[in-house]
Amino acid sequence: MSDADADSESNPYLRDPPTEFEPAESLDRDDAERQASLLREAIREHDHRYYVQANPLISDAAYDALFSRLVALEGAFDLDTTNSPTNRVGGEPLEKLETVGHTAPMLSIDQSTEAADLREFDERVRREVGDVAYVCEPKFDGLSVEVVYEDGQFVRAATRGDGQRGDDVSAQVKTIPTVPLSLRGDPPGRLAVRGEIYMPKPAFADLNGRRVEAGEDPFANPRNAAAGTLRNLDPSVVAERPLAVFFYDILDSSVTPETQRAALDRFHDWGLRVADDYVEFADDVDGAIDYRDRMLDVRDDLDYEIDGTVIKVDSRDAREQLGEKSRSVRWAFAYKFPARHEVTTVRDIVVQVGRTGRLTPVALLDPVDVGGVTVSRATLHNPDEIASLGVAIGDRVRVKRAGDVIPQVVEVVEDGGGTYEFPDECPVCGSPVDRDGPLAFCSGGLSCPAQREASIGHFAVKGAMDIDGLGGERVAQLVDAGLVETVSDLYDLTVEELVELEGWGETSAQNLVDAIEETKSPSLDSFLVGLSIPEVGEATARALAREFGTIAEFPLDEDVPEDRFDAFEDRLTTVPDVGETVAHRVRDFFENEDNRAVIRSLLDHGVAPEPVETGGDELAGVTVVVTGTLQVSRSAVKELVEAHGGNVTGSVSGNTDYLVVGENPGQSKRDDADEKGVPTLDEEEFAAFLADHGVAYPPE
Ligand SMILES: NC(=O)c1ccc[n+]([C@@H]2O[C@H](COP(=O)([O-])OP(=O)(O)OC[C@H]3O[C@@H](n4cnc5c(N)ncnc54)[C@H](O)[C@@H]3O)[C@@H](O)[C@H]2O)c1
Numbered sequence: 125m126s127d128a129d130a131d132s133e134s135n136p137y138l139r140d141p142p143t144e145f146e147p148a149e150s151l152d153r154d155d156a157e158r159q160a161s162l163l164r165e166a167i168r169e170h171d172h173r174y175y176v177q178a179n180p181l182i183s184d185a186a187y188d189a190l191f192s193r194l195v196a197l198e199g200a201f202d203l204d205t206t207n208s209p210t211n212r213v214g215g216e217p218l219e220k221l222e223t224v225g226h227t228a229p230m231l232s233i234d235q236s237t238e239a240a241d242l243r244e245f246d247e248r249v250r251r252e253v254g255d256v257a258y259v260c261e262p263k264f265d266g267l268s269v270e271v272v273y274e275d276g277q278f279v280r281a282a283t284r285g286d287g288q289r290g291d292d293v294s295a296q297v298k299t300i301p302t303v304p305l306s307l308r309g310d311p312p313g314r315l316a317v318r319g320e321i322y323m324p325k326p327a328f329a330d331l332n333g334r335r336v337e338a339g340e341d342p343f344a345n346p347r348n349a350a351a352g353t354l355r356n357l358d359p360s361v362v363a364e365r366p367l368a369v370f371f372y373d374i375l376d377s378s379v380t381p382e383t384q385r386a387a388l389d390r391f392h393d394w395g396l397r398v399a400d401d402y403v404e405f406a407d408d409v410d411g412a413i414d415y416r417d418r419m420l421d422v423r424d425d426l427d428y429e430i431d432g433t434v435i436k437v438d439s440r441d442a443r444e445q446l447g448e449k450s451r452s453v454r455w456a457f458a459y460k461f462p463a464r465h466e467v468t469t470v471r472d473i474v475v476q477v478g479r480t481g482r483l484t485p486v487a488l489l490d491p492v493d494v495g496g497v498t499v500s501r502a503t504l505h506n507p508d509e510i511a512s513l514g515v516a517i518g519d520r521v522r523v524k525r526a527g528d529v530i531p532q533v534v535e536v537v538e539d540g541g542g543t544y545e546f547p548d549e550c551p552v553c554g555s556p557v558d559r560d561g562p563l564a565f566c567s568g569g570l571s572c573p574a575q576r577e578a579s580i581g582h583f584a585v586k587g588a589m590d591i592d593g594l595g596g597e598r599v600a601q602l603v604d605a606g607l608v609e610t611v612s613d614l615y616d617l618t619v620e621e622l623v624e625l626e627g628w629g630e631t632s633a634q635n636l637v638d639a640i641e642e643t644k645s646p647s648l649d650s651f652l653v654g655l656s657i658p659e660v661g662e663a664t665a666r667a668l669a670r671e672f673g674t675i676a677e678f679p680l681d682e683d684v685p686e687d688r689f690d691a692f693e694d695r696l697t698t699v700p701d702v703g704e705t706v707a708h709r710v711r712d713f714f715e716n717e718d719n720r721a722v723i724r725s726l727l728d729h730g731v732a733p734e735p736v737e738t739g740g741d742e743l744a745g746v747t748v749v750v751t752g753t754l755q756v757s758r759s760a761v762k763e764l765v766e767a768h769g770g771n772v773t774g775s776v777s778g779n780t781d782y783l784v785v786g787e788n789p790g791q792s793k794r795d796d797a798d799e800k801g802v803p804t805l806d807e808e809e810f811a812a813f814l815a816d817h818g819v820a821y822p823p824e
């Protein structure tokens with residue numbers, strides 16, 4: 125955030141950029157060059173945030189406006205575009221994953237929300253190649269990937285990256301059920317296809333719900349969620365999050381069908397998923413315009429996000445004649461939907477208290493229709509976001525709704541003259557507010573009724589203790605009645621107490637008491653999830669459980685010496701994917717005696733988390749890196765090695781002992797190993813090495 129913050133004053137296109145501009149022709153050449161240069165700098169920064177960090181600073185519509193402006197300036201003044209973002213595909217490969225070259229460039233598509241621009245595209249096409257027909261497809265709002273098959277077998281998958289080279293995400297993509305590992309029918313010997321990986325809307329809503337519960341930032345939209353998931357280095361995390369794919373183009377093939385329609389038909393035969401119901405054929409541009417208007421109507425009924433339509437020349441010959449530019453193809457046009465933005469007034473700003481005490485400001489709005497849905501509240505995320513938006517009660521703001529996401533305030537359009545001060549006391553319990561970076565927390569812990577209620581509700585959810593029949597309303601009722609103050613009080617609930625409450629009978633009371641009783645042997649990770657430790661969701665809880673093995677390994681005593689916490693925090697930082705911030709938050713949680721008392725009380729009530737098998741330490745001090753495909757998945761190798769005290773890391777460094785080389789290995793890791801003198805093992809040698817240490821491979 126710091127770069128953009130530092131520059132936002134000097135570069136007007138980073139934050140709150142204008143969406144409208146005076147005509148390019150009214151500038152003189154010097155001004156045009158200056159503006160173009162600022163635009164390029166800003167667009168590079170936005171690209172980086174969007175493609176690499178998956179954390180954009182401005183809305184897509186605002187970005188599109190900047191991009192169009194730059195194209196217009198470069199055209200009107202015939203500027204040198206050699207290094208301009210208008211000349212290249214946006215992303216760049218990430219450093220953490222292996223980089224691979226594409227079989228054919230993965231280019232972008234020119235786009236507009238205006239029918240007139242599509243007509244202009246159509247005129248150019250017909251001028252160059254004569255009359256053509258179009259295939260009209262939904263424009264899936266996901267992440268573009270190349271998937272390569274050889275003799276019908278999955279070989280690899282890569283992200284688009286900079287269009288020439290992307291990240292090798294084979295291990296991740298292989299976990300996606302709709303990506304076939306073997307093709308059906310008679311596929312060509314060599315086939316590289318392009319498709320879009322996305323997260324279905326219901327899965328997205330679910331994932332975000334759990335993230336908010338866990339005190340994590342929700343993903344802004346399904347696209348970011350899919351992107352964030354795919355770049356997760358641990359394929360088992362990817363496998364847990366439901367992703368899906370649609371295929372839509374051949375990038376390279378030993379046999380190429382003559383039309384786009386024929387290609388999609390063949391995809392069918394080969395078992396490659398196509399969005400059949402919504403792919404249409406249009407004889408001319410009017411048909412394509414009509415198609416987009418109809419898709420706009422069905423957009424909200426689909427279970428995936430689309431942000432427009434892609435209109436493609438059907439004939440392969442015509443496509444080849446039309447060719448491509450450096451950034452985009454000349455045979456397709458993205459005719460997009462208008463943005464889902466509306467302007468309304470902020471009536472009030474309220475602060476909600478989450479179960480970890482996190483305070484989330486919410487803007488209450490004059491109700492406004494945004495893309496067919498009435499919006500009356502929008503999240504402001506955290507105090508820093510309020511400050512950077514500069515929003516206050518009475519302001520006119522632009523509100524964005526992206527699919528099923530919680531609506532967001534994107535920018536202040538008109539200042540209402542007011543100011544807003546984030547409260548320094550919790551609005552529910554009055555405890556002082558703690559600040560941690562951009563976030564704010566109520567310091568009241570379990571003395572705060574809002575936190576109490578939320579944390580008890582969370583204890584009961586699936587993924588945590590999974591207590592049947594204990595939903596939000598019942599929790600509120602139990603807390604209100606004074607029956608439970610902390611989660612351990614649940615284990616004292618009696619049928620007699622419950623039947624006294626409104627709406628309860630013998631049976632429902634007995635069922636709840638039984639359901640609670642049944643949760644007394646949770647797995648250690650479910651138990652940890654249930655405790656509402658900040659930053660600890662399911663994946664982190666699993667990692668902690670693996671590292672610590674039993675609950676007794678955590679600092680739980682009434683008096684814990686300071687250096688015990690220091691050692692605890694150090695140990696936390698050795699857990700895979702636990703960084704310093706998370707380690708610190710977890711330490712804070714355990715440092716609070718109220719929290720330790722609750723855990724001790726749970727154990728006293730007979731809750732006995734099941735220890736996790738940690739294996740021996742036969743591989744203590746051994747660090748390996750894997751490249752290519754082994755006969756077992758990479759996550760299984762990682763689990764095996766770590767269970768015996770070793771480490772598996774993602775890149776070759778001075779600390780690496782061996783590079784294990786499977787099939788189709790990446791070049792960059794082997795180069796790194798060469799350079800650093802790290803010995804390599806093939807799979808057989810790796811198995812022998814493990815056997816020497818008394819570890820069986822492959823694991824059962
Ligand atoms: N908010 C920001 O800061 C920011 C920054 C950079 C980019 N962006 C957004 O990203 C867009 C540019 O991204 P882009 O270069 O990926 O282009 P794009 O998303 O506008 O269009 C091309 C993409 O469409 C996808 N696609 C979906 N369905 C398709 C189909 N049926 N056929 C062919 N392609 C299909 C492909 O992934 C392809 O890469 C911008 O328009 C902007 O909205 C936003």
Ligand SMILES: [Zn+2]
Pocket residue numbers: 477550551552553554555566567568572573574575
């Ligand atoms: Zn509070």
